[in-house]
Each structure stands twice: as structure tokens, then as C-alpha cells.
Amino acid sequence: MPYASNDDLPTPIRRRLPEHAQDIFREAFNNAWRTYGAREPYRREEIAHRVAWAAVKKSYCKVGNDWVPYNW
Numbered sequence: 737m738p739y740a741s742n743d744d745l746p747t748p749i750r751r752r753l754p755e756h757a758q759d760i761f762r763e764a765f766n767n768a769w770r771t772y773g774a775r776e777p778y779r780r781e782e783i784a785h786r787v788a789w790a791a792v793k794k795s796y797c798k799v800g801n802d803w804v805p806y807n808w
Contacts, residue, residue: 737781738766753803757796764791
């Protein structure tokens with residue numbers, strides 16, 4: 737299901753990701769949910785999570801236990 741705000745994200749995501757990364761995750765998840773849901777409704781949530789994590793990983797990398805933005 738789409739997330740209305742970052743407070744609606746699963747607890748592990750809220751704990752691990754910085755606020756900006758949560759925004760990226762939520763927006764990518766919601767977009768993927770709308771886009772790919774019609775084609776493969778039985779895989780909708782799985783696909784949306786994969787797309788959301790891929791979007792986060794374009795701007796953030798994991799260093800130890802922390803997600804930090806890339807320094808371009």
C-alpha cells in the first residue's frame with residue numbers, strides 16, 4: 737500500500753534511513769506501486785520495495801550501520 741508520510745513507513749526503514757532518504761524511498765515506492773501494480777498485482781509490493789531501495793541507493797550508501805549521502 738502507498739505511504740502517505742514518512743511516519744507510515746515500516747519501522748526498520750524509519751530507524752535506518754535519514755529523513756531525506758526516507759522521502760526518496762516513499763516517493764519511489766508510491767510511484768512504483770501505481771506504475772507496476774496493474775501489470776503484476778501479485779508482486780506489487782515486492783516490486784515497489786525493490787524500486788524504492790534502488791532509488792535510495794542512487795543517492796546514499798551504507799557505511800557500517802549508517803546510510804550516508806554520496807559526496808559527489
